[in-house]
Amino acid sequence: MKKYNVKTGISYPKIGAMGKTGTWRIFKPILDKNKCIKCLRCWVFCPESAIKRRNDSVEIDYDYCKGCGVCANVCPVKAIVMAKEER
Amino acid sequence: MAIKDFPIEEYVLPGNAACPGCPSTMGLRTVLKALGKKTILTIPACCTAVIQSWYPYTSFNVPTLNIAFEAAASAASGIAAALKKLGEEDINVVVWAGDGGTYDIGLQALSGAIERQTNFLYICYNNQIYSNTGIQRSGATPYAAWTTTTVKGKKEFRKDIGEIIIAHHVPYAATACVSYPEDLYNKVKKTMGIRGPKYIEILAPCPPGWRFSMDKTVEMGKLAVETGAWILYEYENGKLSFNGISKSIAEGKYKPKPVEDWLKLQGRFSHLFKPEKDIVRINAIKDHIRDTWEHYKKLASL
Amino acid sequence: MKVVIDTGNYIAARAAMMAKPKVVAAYPITPQTTIVEGIAKYVENDELDAEYICVESEHxxxxxxxGAAATGVRTFTATSSHGLLLMHEMLHWAALARLPIVMCNVNRAIGPGWNIWCDENDSIAQRDTGWLQFYCSSNQEVFDTVIQAYKIVENEKVLLPAMINLGGFILSHTSLPVRIPEQKEVDEFLPPYEPKWRLDVNHPITHGNIIFPDDYYKIRYNMQLAQDNSRKIIKEVAREWREKFGTYHGDLVEEYRCDDAELVILAMGAIGAEAKVAVDKIRKNGLKVGLLRIRAFRPFPEEEIIGMAKKCNKLLVIDRNISVGNEGALAGETRACLKDRVEDANVYGFIAGLGGKDVTYIDIEKMCKMVIDGKAGRVEWYGLG
Known part of the structure; x- marks a missing residue:
């Protein structure tokens, strides 16, 4: 990454710039891969880019998922359910 | 473009400062997937100024210039002019601004930038309020909506900025909604092949601002379109045409849902339903939707 | 080298053209208009390879x-009075972003009522924005300072924008002879622009997102360091210019007949030129008067003023501006920098020439006489009538 020496408000891209935003979560999305029809709607609608696309399948990145529940709501086959986060 | 064909690259990185369920990041992800890495963003004061996260890090993986509230379109003119001189005109110059920065304080700069044919894409993500400052009324706030500066509901109807933009004779203008990513993706893609000023306005339902549960962002956008409260259209080569559900509504193939279905789910309209139903104001909303449709149908027939 | 006789504004436009900015964005306002007309013509005639953006406001x-400077090109603009005031927010932005933008400001009064004549309240109101501020007393100085300014602000030790002020009508619309070097010589003096940071799709950065107090504080401190650094650079560049082109107007200040002076006038802009004539006239009558003309108001020439006050403890400061509720900006800052440093300094502030009211060498002679005769108070409003 090219770094600039100028002392002004220059910020550099970083995954987790705000830290592990997964700690914000109260409810946790749980994906049932057997139910999943690989429509990718959860992936495209995730406001956090926290659902990773692996070819046609998806994985939830719990480090950053804030637990909004949009994915569960847009899933046409209820393959994602929200469960109370337990820490 | 089908969702499965969307690029896998993410330019809005996870672990950012957006609220859970944020429509801005939802829309921007799709927009940047369409635009790709050869994009320079300029962003005025708005929620997205915060969403980027804090110095010395950023959650955006395309070059981004933050600029003062009223200055995004003029900064974009400067960026576009510099790129022309540098021989880098293949780079997309994009403004990503809220409705306050577009309808209100940024309108003069936007009008100027369009009038002088700046080669850029101006995107307004419209959450119908000044949400970053804590939910105040903007020129985009709909009639009767509660905000912290319209505690009994807004007394005026929202400005029709689409028509203001079209009156500049832009080569391309469109509306979209975060709930329809394929439509949004295609519209953004289309602008990339057009020189001059392009405008896209994305309806961005804001959970804390509209007072609905954060898992319902997509549903709230869909209902806005399905009730006819938000119209999806494209204006291209002097012609206006409807898209998606809005096209079906215009053609009489889809009967719009009652607007109450949309209003009821939002806390900002709760005073229209309790302690008793406010028929007068609900009817005024219905009349406004009907009039807007009739007006746009006329525009489409021209 | 050739000699051209032209107005301050056309000379400013010519200097900007020879500095080869790639983007010029400007909005017309009296009495700046002919600067931007001049530039627009250079661009239309392909004498300047730049994009000229006809914006809808100074903001x-x-x-x-x-936007253009952040994308990595040299930029220029010009304005005046209300235009400069409308820019105020973005002046801060440019300086905090450390973008070396160069701008000419034609000093003009602020309304109401509408007054288009020379007054420095417009630029003085911008003194805390982080911009370097130069005040010119001749068209030659306008030409030289515009090109010098690029070299100063593009230096990595500076990287702050610069404002070159010239008096409305007094310089802007008055034709004077100016020595113009060859383009090749200017190119040798001022190399092509190398941005020190830029929006680059191959190296994405975000500029200006949320920043917390500790880091913001450091950025402000670094702006201060940059202003401090610029003192040395301004001197070096003025010297280099003199060696190369033969013209010289001082660096942060210009001293005129100060060596044995018993009273020194401090003045800026075109009043500085008038004061030179006054000094010569007064000296003919046997009174030892000198002039310390302030070229750079930011960075403030603190050392030079202190040094002068140590040699001559009577300072007559003329301000074509007023910080209402206090006094003229130069007098106030002069007092502040001398306090506790030069014990016996006497500063006599004169407010003069607001709204374009004439300030001639005769007026300046009268001011000097008031001080010499012990009739001047701490702040005098000269010529109220």
């Missing part, structure tokens, strides 16, 4: 310059 002019 947008500065915003466009910021």
């Amino acid at each position: 947008s002019a500065m915003s466009a310059c910021i």
